[in-house]
Structure formats: structure tokens, C-alpha cells
Amino acid sequence: xxxxxxxxxxxxxxxxxxxxxxxxxxxxxxxxxxxxxxxxxxxxxxxxxxxxxxxxxxxxxxxxxxxxxxxxxxxxxxxxxxxxxxxxxxxxxxxxxxxxxxxxxxxxxxxxxxxxxxxxxxxxxxxxxxxxxxxxxxxxxxxxxxxxxxxxxxxxxxxxxxxxxxxxxxxxxxxxxxxxxxxxxxxxxxxxxxxxxxxx
Numbered sequence: 413x414x415x416x417x418x419x420x421x422x423x424x425x426x427x428x429x430x431x432x433x434x435x436x437x438x439x440x441x442x443x444x445x446x447x448x449x450x451x452x453x454x455x456x457x458x459x460x461x462x463x464x465x466x467x468x469x470x471x472x473x474x475x476x477x478x479x480x481x482x483x484x485x486x487x488x489x490x491x492x493x494x495x496x497x498x499x500x501x502x503x504x505x506x507x508x509x510x511x512x513x514x515x516x517x518x519x520x521x522x523x524x525x526x527x528x529x530x531x532x533x534x535x536x537x538x539x540x541x542x543x544x545x546x547x548x549x550x551x552x553x554x555x556x557x558x559x560x561x562x563x564x565x566x567x568x569x570x571x572x573x574x575x576x577x578x579x580x581x582x583x584x585x586x587x588x589x590x591x592x593x594x595x596x597x598x599x600x601x602x603x604x605x606x607x608x609x610x611x612x
Contacts, residue, residue: 451609452512452592452602452605452606452609453602453605453608454500454510454602454605455600457502457503457504458500458501458502458503458508458510459500459501459503460498460499460500461499461500461501462499463487463491463499466483466487466499466501466506466509467484467487469501469506470483470484470506472506473506473507476507476574478543478544478545478571478574479507479545479569479571479574479576481543482543482545482569482576483506483507483509483595485539485543486511486593486595487499487511490511490513490593493513493515495513495514495515496513496514497511497512497513497514498511498512498513499511499512500512502596505597507576507595507596507597508595508596508597508598509595509596510592510593510594510595510602511591511592511593512590512591512592513590513591513592514588514589514590514591515582515589515590515591516589519584520554520556520561520563520584522554525554525561525563526554528554528563528582529552529553529554529563529564529565530552532552532563532565532580533549533552533565533567536565536567536580540569543569544571545569545570545571546568546569546570546571547567547568547569548567548568548570549565549566549567550566550567550568550577551564551565551566552564552565552566555607555610557607557610557611558611559585559586559610559611560583560584560585560609560610560611561583561584561585561610562581562582562583562584562606562607562610563581563582564579564580564581564601564603564606565579565580566578566579566601567579575597576595576596576597577595577596577597577598577599577600577601578593578594578595579592579593579594579601579602579603580592580593580594581594581606583606583609583610585610590609592606
């Protein structure tokens with residue numbers, strides 16, 4: 413009887429090891445947004461917000477004045493472009509946000525795409541110096557599909573022990589140019605969604 417009981421316990425313990433573990437991203441579900449006849453899939457919890465409400469929500473970052481300043485600077489930079497844009501913010505954390513905006517249509521080839529990545533990197537390095545935060549480039553690359561050409565620059569901004577991941581995309585297609593600025597704490601850059609957008 414003891415041997416049977418012991419065998420059952422071993423089976424239960426070993427069996428539990430093979431149960432699928434919950435992914436750290438399992439809390440996320442699809443959240444589709446539309447911009448200029450383009451569909452982009454974000455994680456759940458993001459909702460469209462006005463610039464004024466975004467500014468008000470940033471007031472909650474009293475203990476992170478540097479990153480509040482960075483977010484306000486990014487909003488001003490988009491507004492100064494005087495182009496159509498939309499802003500989506502994580503309802504649970506204002507530090508997770510996405511700007512989507514119209515931009516110039518670029519005729520990219522590999523040489524020009526590489527130059528755009530380098531120029532964007534230099535611009536962001538200069539901005540970070542003004543913002544007095546550390547800047548570290550994670551990677552910059554480009555990928556082409558039959559219908560679109562995409563430039564991507566992913567980087568990290570840090571101040572003391574605080575850090576945030578940011579990614580800039582330029583998507584050039586026959587329907588025009590779209591720019592995206594993705595900023596979050598979870599290191600999610602939505603590349604698979606951008607690739608689907610670029611393949612339409």
C-alpha cells in the first residue's frame with residue numbers, strides 16, 4: 413500500500429512539471445487600432461487619449477520627473493511636426509504609450525535606410541543629452557516587404573536606476589508614410605504587428 417501511495421505522489425509531482433507555465437505576456441490580448449486605413453495590433457489596455465489628457469495623466473509621475481519631462485518633450489516634438497497623429501496609452505501605466513503619425517513618404521533602398529537609421533540614432537543621442545538621460549542604442553535595422561519598407565531603431569533611456577525601452581519605426585508604403593514611437597517599461601516593440609502592417 414505504501415508503494416502505491418508513493419508511486420501516486422511521484423506521478424503527481426512529475427506530472428505537474430509538464431503543465432504549461434503561464435507566459436509573462438499572457439495577461440496581454442489583442443487590441444486593434446486604426447490609423448489612416450492601417451490596422452495595428454497593440455496589447456490590451458491601450459486606449460486612445462487626447463494630448464491634454466496625456467499631460468494630465470503624466471502629473472502622476474511626480475517621483476519620476478525626468479521621464480515625465482521626456483514624455484512631454486516627445487509629445488511636443490510630435491505636435492511641432494504639425495501632422496495628423498494619434499496617441500494610445502496603457503490604462504494601467506502612463507509610461508507605456510504609442511504615438512502614430514503621418515510622415516513623409518521615403519523612397520528607401522538599403523543605403524538610404526541605413527543612413528536614416530544612423531541619422532535617427534544621432535538625433536536621439538542629442539535629444540537624450542538635452543534631457544539629461546542616458547541613451548543606449550539596442551539595435552537599428554530595416555526590412556523590406558513587397559508592399560512596404562520599414563526602418564526600425566530600438567533604444568534604451570535611463571536615469572539612475574530607472575529605465576524605459578523605446579522604438580521608432582518609419583513605414584513607407586504606397587499609401588504614404590507612417591511613423592511610430594513606442595515607449596514602455598516591458599521591452600515590447602510590437603515588431604510582429606508592424607511587419608503585418610507592412611505586408612498588407
